[in-house]
Structures are given as structure tokens and as C-alpha cells.
Amino acid sequence: MGRTLAEKVWDDHVVRRAEGEPDLLFIDLHLLHEVTSPQAFDGLRKAGRRVRRTDLTIATEDHNTPTLDIDKPIADPVSRTQLETLRKNCAEFGVRLHPLGDVEQGVVHVVGPQLGLTQPGMTVVCGDSHTSTHGAFGALAFGIGTSQVEHVLATQTLPLAPFKTMAITVDGELPDGVTAKDLILAIIAKIGTGGGQGYVLEYRGSAIEKLSMEARMTVCNMSIEAGARAGMIAPDKTTFDYLQGRDHAPRDEDWDAAVAYWKTLHTDDDAVFDAEVVIDAAALTPFVTWGTNPGQGAPLSSQVPDPASYDDASERLAAEKALEYMGLTAGQPLREIGVDTVFVGSCTNGRIEDLRSAASILDGRSVADGVRMLVVPGSVRVALQAVAEGLDKVFTAAGAEWRHAGCSMCLGMNPDQLAPGERSASTSNRNFEGRQGKGGRTHLVSPQVAAATAVLGHLASPADLSDAAVATPAGV
Amino acid sequence: MEAFTTHTGRAVPLRRSNVDTDQIIPAHWLKKVTRDGFEDGLFEAWRKDPEFVLNQERHKGATVLVAGPDFGTGSSREHAVWALQNYGFKAVISSRFADIFRGNSLKNGLLTVVLPQETVEELQRLAETDPTAEVTVDLVARQVRAEGVTAGFELDENARWRLLEGLDDISLTLREEPAIAAFEANRPSFTPRTVVV
Known part of the structure; x- marks a missing residue:
């Protein structure tokens, strides 16, 4: 039987599979920010552990950072301490950090894609529930808690319970003035905040295919608001065009090899989803x-x-x-x-x-x-x-x-x-x-x-x- | 992690659905860099209301939270689990939990028990009529017991074993070092690295 996109990405990352145990999955990219990482680094320090793959880990400051007077010391001493803690931890453990004031600083889920670090077929995690954003590239991307952040830092893997798959098919044309945000808000209102629990959602259909990468990110971003483990969209020419030439996108022969692999990342025609939802794009209006x-x-x-x-x-x-x-x-x-x-x-x-x-x-x-x-x-x-x-x-x-x-x-x-x-x-x-x-x-x-x-x-x-x-x- | 086998304590009913982790612990508490000291932030906004269930004298000292459906939605903040534990909760019962919250709970030894909504409401009624009534959450027998209520619950065998033994996930995974190294050796060359280019 054919496999869904999510199942393909999952299968390609299984480090160890044993009866009665969760699969151990390799993590291709680990994003860090100041709020959910300090206790994880502390755990490493107490156990005398190192970061296994600093070359698959990147940090940025976003949650606490002021949006005014960024050249002045941060007024709130507790926020300041948390940012300083991230800087100290990244220096001690050798993790690349883009701090406030750096040209690559920004919201972690904006930074990863714009650097070209988020690519199709990858497993991406971050101690932040909106990690589902990266699923827009056909990556399996999900938010994790601080204990899991520590686990990934130490092992570059996670033991994960199996998931179910849900197809959300959106066919037709979005009317003028109706955006990706209206679409995802309408989807969440339809399936409910718990409707996606235990599922990886795959958004598909002609309306999804027509969305730009940024619009796809808006849709996948809010998968968690439907309770889903993750949301994904199969990579296509829009995805490849977005990636080509970015700092961390593959080059030359690697690019060709990557695209050849990425083109296999779609749900097979004979694959079966555990649940299906159909949305008529043409019927949507601005949603609040x-x-x-x-x-x-x-x-x-x-x-x-x-x-x-x-x-x-x-x-x-x-x-x-x-x-x-x-x-x-x-x-x-x-x-x-x-x-x-x-x-x-x-x-x-x-x-x-x-x-x-x-x-x-x-x-x-x-x-x-x-x-x-x-x-x-x-x-x-x-x-x-x-x-x-x-x-x-x-x-x-x-x-x-x-x-x-x-x-x-x-x-x-x-x-x-x-x-x-x-x-x-x-x-x-x-x-x-x-x-x-x-x-x-x-x-x-x-x-x-x-x-x-x-x-x-x-x-x-x-x-x-x-x-x-x-x-x-x-x-x- | 502290092992969880069985716990008996008084229950407190929280008759709200969709309790998100922003309600469990508001964002301004997340600036702390430790795993403790979150008890005063637990349900901070609701606790300003003297009538809020956790403020009621008769429910003081309860250790089992019996919550409405879809408990722990939203943010992945593990601080929500720490706040519940810091406050004194040992177990949370609901008909549905958000995935990330449930995962975080199990990693910290806070038992999340899924029971049918009718049973959850029965336990809520019991705690409301008799706040001194004790509820036993028995992970060994996979059963919740209280006066007039005996309900089995599911928990996957591997998660149960880790909780019963209080096992540290990272140590278990590090036993798989050869498998991890073998996987790493076979990753395609086009996969990105975060090294500055």
C-alpha cells in the first residue's frame, strides 16, 4: 500500500524501531530560543553531557526581545537574564546564535526558512508549538517541551509515538480578499481545537498548490491550534524556487540530488488517510x-x-x-x-x-x-x-x-x-x-x-x- | 524523574474546557530559567477571583485535578507541567489532553489520565459534593478509584513502564549510540548544516 507524505518522512528518519517501543527518530534541525532552552542546557550541564550536533542546531532571540530602543540595555531584568543565559549557554556549548542586534535575528520560525535551513523531507523541532510552520516545505516539524529539547541536544533524536494522518483538501479558488489566514481560521473552526489531536495534517488540493511559500507557512503555522501534531504540504516547484540560492540550500550536484529526492515526497495515489476533511475554497470569506x-x-x-x-x-x-x-x-x-x-x-x-x-x-x-x-x-x-x-x-x-x-x-x-x-x-x-x-x-x-x-x-x-x-x- | 506507581489524594474539579497552557501559566512567568517556583503562577488570572475553585478552602491540599476536555492546548511550554507539580498536583484527569502537554507531563512524572467525559463529570460531582473524598490513581492497575467510581484507563505500555520505573529518557536513548552513529553516517550530503556559510 502507498504511503502518505508524513509517513515517508517519518520512515526516512527511523534510527531504531522495536516492537512495543516508540520509534527513535533522527532530528535534522533543532531551533532554539531563550524561553524553553535554559532548563535543558542546565540538564546537560548537570549530567556532564554535550550538544551532540551543534552543526544541526541554531538559536535566535525572539520571545523576550524589545521592539523599541534595542540598542539600550533591556529594561526588564528578568528578560535580560534570560537572554544572557541563552548567550552564555550557546557560547559554552558551541551553538550558533543570532542575538538581538544581529542581521539574522528574528522570530525563530521566520529565521529558519529564510536562511534556507528548512527543507523538504526534514525533521525539524523547536521548543515552540508553532514549529509546525516548517511543514509548509514538506518537512515533518513539530513543537516539543523542554525535556525533549534537552533530549535532542544530547542525542539528536527523539523517541516518538506513532501518529495518525488527516487530509485537509482545499479545492477551488480563494476569492479576492480571502487569504491563507482566513483559510486556516475557517479550517480550525470546522475541525475544532481538539480535532487534530494525534494527527499530522496534510493540506492538499488546488487551492493549497496555488499558495505562495509564505502563505503555506501561515496555514501550517496554525496546525497546532487545531491540536495537530504537525501540518504539512507536499513540496513542489513553488518550494524549490523559494529555496534555490538561499544561504543553506544545497548547491550544484547536491541541489540536483536534493530536488530528485524532494520530488518523491508526496502522498502516493493509493495511500489511505485516517481521516479526511474537504473545504471549498470558493465558499470562504474573510474570517475572524x-x-x-x-x-x-x-x-x-x-x-x-x-x-x-x-x-x-x-x-x-x-x-x-x-x-x-x-x-x-x-x-x-x-x-x-x-x-x-x-x-x-x-x-x-x-x-x-x-x-x-x-x-x-x-x-x-x-x-x-x-x-x-x-x-x-x-x-x-x-x-x-x-x-x-x-x-x-x-x-x-x-x-x-x-x-x-x-x-x-x-x-x-x-x-x-x-x-x-x-x-x-x-x-x-x-x-x-x-x-x-x-x-x-x-x-x-x-x-x-x-x-x-x-x-x-x-x-x-x-x-x-x-x-x-x-x-x-x-x-x- | 520521580517514579509514579499509585497516588491517593483529594480531587479538585475544574469545569472548563480548552484550558490552554497560557491559562495554566501566563507568559510573563516563562522568563524564569529554573524548573521550580512556578506555583504562584498556576492559573494566575483565575486565582484573582476568590470564588475560583483552587481558592476555596474546602479544596485546599487537593492533589488530583479533574479538568474539562482538551486540557493543555496551545503553547508547548513545559512550565505548565512544572507549575502544576510545584503547586502540588500529582495527576490530571480529563477526557482529552493536547498532545504536547501530555508528552511533557509524562516526561516529568505528572500522570495524565484519560477517562470518558461521563466519568470525568462523575468525579467532578463527587469532589463538589464531598471535597474530602479521596481519589486513587493507580498506574500499576491502570485504574482510577473513588467512592462509586472504578474506571480503567489506557496508557501505552512503554510510557507506563518509564513512569513506573522513573526512567530517564536520555540515558535510555544514549544506549542506542551505535544506531545513531550508523544513521548519521548514511545521511545524504545535501542535508543542511547550521555552520555559517
């Missing part, structure tokens, strides 16, 4: 969340749902608690929800296409009075590209704040936070209670919806901007 988990979303054109409409008791209770926390009432049109903050950035939507998309809507317009808009590029490289294209000027001319690269308000570990009761439209990935700051309320949106919302001051899509037609940039 109204609740406190990423599955609590709805089309922007609809209303806040009535908790009483849920048959399942725990879903009903979750919806009641979500509306209470979010300060919303059932039946309220989503378009009438006013915001005071707009955040464009994160490993979900902090890449150059995302910034172009938001800038194209803000160009010649202004951020509404009383709305604060933060634009935080996913990496220094993304920031430099945006500046080269003049996007920073578009943002600042519209009244948005142009910041330094990092995770920023996605999780508010640095000073970029919502105050209690503040409400944001955010291109990030999680609308959990307090995620962007204690008492803060988050609506997850696409970069286009974020920009239109900033202009109008309430949740809106570009089509709601009456003054001009807005083109959709290619690939987004």
Missing part, C-alpha cells in the same frame, strides 16, 4: 475569531453566536465564558466590534508578503483616531526588505508604529502588551485569555483585515473601505 480559543471563529459578515445554539454542553459553557471575557453579546454583528489596537506581525503573519498586503491597504489612508497600530516584522531581514520597498514609510505615514523584529504582542513577553480591557485585531495565532496582556481581548485576523480594521476602527475587510478598490497582492 470572536472567542478565546482559535476555534471560536466565524465569517466577518456574521454575528457573535448565541451560546444556546451549541448542542454540546462543554462547548456551550466555553462560548458563555468566552463572551463574558470578550465583553460581547450574542447576535452582535462582528463588523460592529470596535478595537483600540491592531497588531501586524508574528510567526503566523510577520513575513514580507504580509507586510506588503497590510501596506497596500494602508497606502494613502490613515489609522483611525484612538487606534494604536503596531507593525512588527518577523525578522531583521524582513524589516530590511520592507524598508527597501518603502513599506515602513507607508505604515508610519498612515500613523502606525514601525517596530523592531520579534514575537512582540503575539504573546506579550516584552513590553508590547494590551492593557486590561483593551481589544485588538491581531494577525497572530492565539486569542487565549490574557495572551496579549492581562485582561486583553484578541480577535485573530488576516493582515488585510487588520489593516482595514485599523483604518475604520472596527473589524472590517478591505471591501468595506468605500474610497477605493483594493488589489490583492499575488500569493497572499
Whole structure:
């Protein structure tokens, strides 16, 4: 019987297989950041162990880093200590690090792909759940905990329990103004935050094939919000074109050998998935969340749902608690929800296409009075590209704040936070209670919806901007 | 890792679904570089409410958390497990756990027990009506026992063995050194290295 993409990548990494034991898998790339690694390095030190493969390991600073005044000492002493701890650990164990101020610094899931380190068929791990991002290249990529970080540092392997496979087939054309973010939010709302538990998702179908690499990363990034172990997309010409010429992409004969192998990385026609979901791309519209988990979303054109409409008791209770926390009432049109903050950035939507998309809507317009808009590029490289294209000027001319690269308000570990009761439209990935700051309320949106919302001051899509037609940039 | 065989203690009901790891331990706690001292951060936002179940005098000292479905979703932060353990929890019972949280728990000796939602609710009702009622989580017999409740649970044999013995995963894997070295010797030359080019 044929195999799925995920099964092929898995099989090619089995170091040891024994009856009744989890497979031991080799890890091709281990990404580190300051938050989930200190206790792992401590463990190595206590046991007198070394990092087995420093040449397959790379670190960057992202979660804690400020996005203003980066040339000054970090004000929060605890954040500073954590960054200093990473620097000390990387120096002691010989791990390549891109610290704050370095040209390759940025959000770990933006840095790996842009360096060309993330390639098809690889196993990629990081102590961060959004490692699923790298699945966009046809890599098997997943988030791990700190104990597993230590395990990979020491052995370059992980014992892993078997997974199930789920096909998410998206056929048809995404309508104008409907982006990869709307698509993944709609998928999560359909299958639920637990719907992917135990599964590796494979996104396929004509709508997926048409997505750019960056859009594919947005989709795979949020696989974890459906509870999935990982999300993958089979590599194709789009993938190869993105990789060719990047710092760590193979060259010459290695390139040819790599592409020959990568072309085998697709689900066989006779392979069987454990579950299948079908989505009609043409039926999708801009999608936003109204609740406190990423599955609590709805089309922007609809209303806040009535908790009483849920048959399942725990879903009903979750919806009641979500509306209470979010300060919303059932039946309220989503378009009438006013915001005071707009955040464009994160490993979900902090890449150059995302910034172009938001800038194209803000160009010649202004951020509404009383709305604060933060634009935080996913990496220094993304920031430099945006500046080269003049996007920073578009943002600042519209009244948005142009910041330094990092995770920023996605999780508010640095000073970029919502105050209690503040409400944001955010291109990030999680609308959990307090995620962007204690008492803060988050609506997850696409970069286009974020920009239109900033202009109008309430949740809106570009089509709601009456003054001009807005083109959709290619690939987004 | 501390071995887990069987534990008997009082249970505390947490009637919420989709409890994400941001609720279990908010991000600002993750700046710490140790594995301990997270107990005050556990459910920090909810604990500001004096009525929150963990603040109720009658549930003080409970060691078994009986939670709603989809417990531990979201961020991979292992700090969530450390926070539960630092606070005193030995086991969490739910009808569904997020994968990464469950993996992290088992690596730290915090037992996560999956039971049908009806049984979870039975245990929640029991803890609500009689907060002194004891619940036994028996990994040897793979059984949860409390007054009026006896429920078997599944846990894969390998994970169970590691927990019962309190085995360190890294030491076990390092026994496979020859297999790892053999795999490394056969990796294709086109696979990338992080060495600066």
C-alpha cells in the first residue's frame, strides 16, 4: 500500500524501531530560543553531557526581545537574564546564535526558512508549538517541551509515538480578499481545537498548490491550534524556487540530488488517510475569531453566536465564558466590534508578503483616531526588505508604529502588551485569555483585515473601505 | 524523574474546557530559567477571583485535578507541567489532553489520565459534593478509584513502564549510540548544516 507524505518522512528518519517501543527518530534541525532552552542546557550541564550536533542546531532571540530602543540595555531584568543565559549557554556549548542586534535575528520560525535551513523531507523541532510552520516545505516539524529539547541536544533524536494522518483538501479558488489566514481560521473552526489531536495534517488540493511559500507557512503555522501534531504540504516547484540560492540550500550536484529526492515526497495515489476533511475554497470569506480559543471563529459578515445554539454542553459553557471575557453579546454583528489596537506581525503573519498586503491597504489612508497600530516584522531581514520597498514609510505615514523584529504582542513577553480591557485585531495565532496582556481581548485576523480594521476602527475587510478598490497582492 | 506507581489524594474539579497552557501559566512567568517556583503562577488570572475553585478552602491540599476536555492546548511550554507539580498536583484527569502537554507531563512524572467525559463529570460531582473524598490513581492497575467510581484507563505500555520505573529518557536513548552513529553516517550530503556559510 502507498504511503502518505508524513509517513515517508517519518520512515526516512527511523534510527531504531522495536516492537512495543516508540520509534527513535533522527532530528535534522533543532531551533532554539531563550524561553524553553535554559532548563535543558542546565540538564546537560548537570549530567556532564554535550550538544551532540551543534552543526544541526541554531538559536535566535525572539520571545523576550524589545521592539523599541534595542540598542539600550533591556529594561526588564528578568528578560535580560534570560537572554544572557541563552548567550552564555550557546557560547559554552558551541551553538550558533543570532542575538538581538544581529542581521539574522528574528522570530525563530521566520529565521529558519529564510536562511534556507528548512527543507523538504526534514525533521525539524523547536521548543515552540508553532514549529509546525516548517511543514509548509514538506518537512515533518513539530513543537516539543523542554525535556525533549534537552533530549535532542544530547542525542539528536527523539523517541516518538506513532501518529495518525488527516487530509485537509482545499479545492477551488480563494476569492479576492480571502487569504491563507482566513483559510486556516475557517479550517480550525470546522475541525475544532481538539480535532487534530494525534494527527499530522496534510493540506492538499488546488487551492493549497496555488499558495505562495509564505502563505503555506501561515496555514501550517496554525496546525497546532487545531491540536495537530504537525501540518504539512507536499513540496513542489513553488518550494524549490523559494529555496534555490538561499544561504543553506544545497548547491550544484547536491541541489540536483536534493530536488530528485524532494520530488518523491508526496502522498502516493493509493495511500489511505485516517481521516479526511474537504473545504471549498470558493465558499470562504474573510474570517475572524470572536472567542478565546482559535476555534471560536466565524465569517466577518456574521454575528457573535448565541451560546444556546451549541448542542454540546462543554462547548456551550466555553462560548458563555468566552463572551463574558470578550465583553460581547450574542447576535452582535462582528463588523460592529470596535478595537483600540491592531497588531501586524508574528510567526503566523510577520513575513514580507504580509507586510506588503497590510501596506497596500494602508497606502494613502490613515489609522483611525484612538487606534494604536503596531507593525512588527518577523525578522531583521524582513524589516530590511520592507524598508527597501518603502513599506515602513507607508505604515508610519498612515500613523502606525514601525517596530523592531520579534514575537512582540503575539504573546506579550516584552513590553508590547494590551492593557486590561483593551481589544485588538491581531494577525497572530492565539486569542487565549490574557495572551496579549492581562485582561486583553484578541480577535485573530488576516493582515488585510487588520489593516482595514485599523483604518475604520472596527473589524472590517478591505471591501468595506468605500474610497477605493483594493488589489490583492499575488500569493497572499 | 520521580517514579509514579499509585497516588491517593483529594480531587479538585475544574469545569472548563480548552484550558490552554497560557491559562495554566501566563507568559510573563516563562522568563524564569529554573524548573521550580512556578506555583504562584498556576492559573494566575483565575486565582484573582476568590470564588475560583483552587481558592476555596474546602479544596485546599487537593492533589488530583479533574479538568474539562482538551486540557493543555496551545503553547508547548513545559512550565505548565512544572507549575502544576510545584503547586502540588500529582495527576490530571480529563477526557482529552493536547498532545504536547501530555508528552511533557509524562516526561516529568505528572500522570495524565484519560477517562470518558461521563466519568470525568462523575468525579467532578463527587469532589463538589464531598471535597474530602479521596481519589486513587493507580498506574500499576491502570485504574482510577473513588467512592462509586472504578474506571480503567489506557496508557501505552512503554510510557507506563518509564513512569513506573522513573526512567530517564536520555540515558535510555544514549544506549542506542551505535544506531545513531550508523544513521548519521548514511545521511545524504545535501542535508543542511547550521555552520555559517
